[in-house]
Amino acid sequence: MSKNGNYPPGWDEERVRRVLEHYERQTDGEAVAEDEAAFESTTNTAMQVPVDLVPKIREMIAKRRRTA
Numbered sequence: 001m002s003k004n005g006n007y008p009p010g011w012d013e014e015r016v017r018r019v020l021e022h023y024e025r026q027t028d029g030e031a032v033a034e035d036e037a038a039f040e041s042t043t044n045t046a047m048q049v050p051v052d053l054v055p056k057i058r059e060m061i062a063k064r065r066r067t068a
Contacts, residue, residue: 007016026034039046049057 005013007013023031038044
């Protein structure tokens with residue numbers, strides 16, 4: 001956790017603590033189920049892309065979110 005309080009927009013120390021608590025309490029089975037559910041989504045996908053393209057892809061996603 002950041003010592004200086006620099007969090008992404010919309011995040012604060014409390015939110016970070018809640019996320020950490022969620023994952024620390026998960027059983028292995030719950031973690032697997034969560035991972036598998038992510039790959040069954042009909043609105044999102046997971047794919048491998050070259051690392052050097054990641055910044056451009058993030059930029060495209062941010063632009064899409066701003067116009068949505």
